[in-house]
Amino acid sequence: MLLVLPFLPIPASADEIKVDSDFPSGSGEVERIDSGKKLIVLNPSDYPDRGWRCWWYVKIDGIPDQEPWTLDVGEAPWATPDRATFSSDGGHSWQHTEPGTREGKRIRYTIVGNEKDLLVAWGPPYTPTDAADLVNRLATDCEQASAFSLCTTREGRDTPALRVRTGEGKPLIWIQARQHAWESGASWVGKGFAEWLISDAPAAAEFRDSAEIVFVPVMDIDNVFRGAGGKSQKPQDHNRDWTDEPHWNAVAAAQRGIMAAVEKGRLAAFFDLHNPGAASRFPYFYVPPKDVLTPKAYSNQLRFLKLVKEEMREPLRFTGRASESGSKYDPKAWKAISKNWVASLGTDALSVTLETAWNTPASTTEGYEAVGRQLGMALARFQNETK
Numbered sequence: 001m002l003l004v005l006p007f008l009p010i011p012a013s014a015d016e017i018k019v020d021s022d023f024p025s026g027s028g029e030v031e032r033i034d035s036g037k038k039l040i041v042l043n044p045s046d047y048p049d050r051g052w053r054c055w056w057y058v059k060i061d062g063i064p065d066q067e068p069w070t071l072d073v074g075e076a077p078w079a080t081p082d083r084a085t086f087s088s089d090g091g092h093s094w095q096h097t098e099p100g101t102r103e104g105k106r107i108r109y110t111i112v113g114n115e116k117d118l119l120v121a122w123g124p125p126y127t128p129t130d131a132a133d134l135v136n137r138l139a140t141d142c143e144q145a146s147a148f149s150l151c152t153t154r155e156g157r158d159t160p161a162l163r164v165r166t167g168e169g170k171p172l173i174w175i176q177a178r179q180h181a182w183e184s185g186a187s188w189v190g191k192g193f194a195e196w197l198i199s200d201a202p203a204a205a206e207f208r209d210s211a212e213i214v215f216v217p218v219m220d221i222d223n224v225f226r227g228a229g230g231k232s233q234k235p236q237d238h239n240r241d242w243t244d245e246p247h248w249n250a251v252a253a254a255q256r257g258i259m260a261a262v263e264k265g266r267l268a269a270f271f272d273l274h275n276p277g278a279a280s281r282f283p284y285f286y287v288p289p290k291d292v293l294t295p296k297a298y299s300n301q302l303r304f305l306k307l308v309k310e311e312m313r314e315p316l317r318f319t320g321r322a323s324e325s326g327s328k329y330d331p332k333a334w335k336a337i338s339k340n341w342v343a344s345l346g347t348d349a350l351s352v353t354l355e356t357a358w359n360t361p362a363s364t365t366e367g368y369e370a371v372g373r374q375l376g377m378a379l380a381r382f383q384n385e386t387k
Contacts, residue, residue: 016062021045025127027227028058038069044079044122045227051237052229054078055182057121063113071120074106077278078182078229079122081359084109087119094124094365123275123358124365126178126187128157128225131217134191135162142198144208151253155222159250164197165212171268171386172261173379176216176254179238179338181223181230183275185358185368190217190273192372207380211268214257219250239272240333242341255341262345268386269304269350269379270342276355283318283371286353288343289326296348303385304350308378315362316371325353350382 031041083096100107139147150159177190223230312318
């Protein structure tokens with residue numbers, strides 16, 4: 001198997017300031033560093049055919065402790081959140097900068113030096129290593145959980161996944177994140193869900209006993225590792241690959257797992273976790289066209305949306321918005337969108353996409369994880385009512 005190595009940019013520097021993106025999930029091309037103006041001008045790395053040029057994540061070294069600098073990033077809207085995300089402790093915790101100042105298609109953030117390397121990114125990074133560490137830790141902490149690899153990618157990397165079950169033959173609930181590599185918040189939502197799932201909360205314990213749950217934190221491992229956007233990549237992005245002959249190994253493996261459950265009448269629900277456009281300020285759902293659903297599947301959808309509206313209240317509130325993504329949404333490829341493919345199988349299973357807003361003050365690791373926990377609580381109630 002051919003192993004494709006990522007482009008490794010040469011660290012840029014001016015005097016003692018260095019900006020580096022030569023690490024997993026790193027991305028960023030330095031246009032210039034002006035020490036006199038305390039300015040770094042940065043653009044996301046360009047990976048032709050690997051999707052939108054929107055993700056950036058760099059390590060900045062050499063800014064004196066507590067000295068403010070300006071990070072100028074382009075271009076809008078996908079690469080320029082209102083607030084950048086930074087870590088002063090080597091990536092153990094992530095915080096927002098103050099809101100940036102927009103100038104045309106670019107935005108300027110104030111960043112402050114510290115004694116160690118400063119990590120700055122579009123949003124809180126979530127790498128393939130983070131995914132592997134999560135599923136391995138949860139499998140160790142919960143005797144009902146096991147870690148496995150969904151597949152080996154086209155570039156030879158494992159795709160970490162978690163399975164939680166208490167016995168054979170129970171309804172399958174499939175939850176996956178990050179079909180679009182740049183949407184890092186989706187993995188954090190999934191993390192919040194998975195940690196709640198294996199917790200001591202009574203509702204979580206009852207939920208674990210009622211179903212088999214499969215969780216995949218990152219579907220597009222290769223582009224997440226590379227630091228590419230993934231959306232609209234060639235030959236197609238992961239979420240337009242759900243056909244009879246998928247290109248991407250993760251899609252093919254997910255289809256096999258889902259179809260095995262369908263054949264035994266076990267598929268209960270499918271969730272695809274994403275982040276939406278920059279203007280979205282609240283989480284919302286995409287749902288299949290009504291005419292694709294069985295009457296029972298449509299009833300299940302309405303019931304679930306009611307429950308999740310009751311649970312998902314803060315800091316990112318679900319207002320009840322649910323939009324169909326059918327032929328008007330994508331005339332050419334709507335049938336190859338994951339949740340629509342699942343709905344087309346003709347079962348009564350719930351099949352939805354959750355879009356969690358990324359461009360708000362609450363779009364932090366803590367905010368995303370809260371959405372994941374609340375999703376879990378709504379799903380537990382849904383499953384309990386379905387028995």
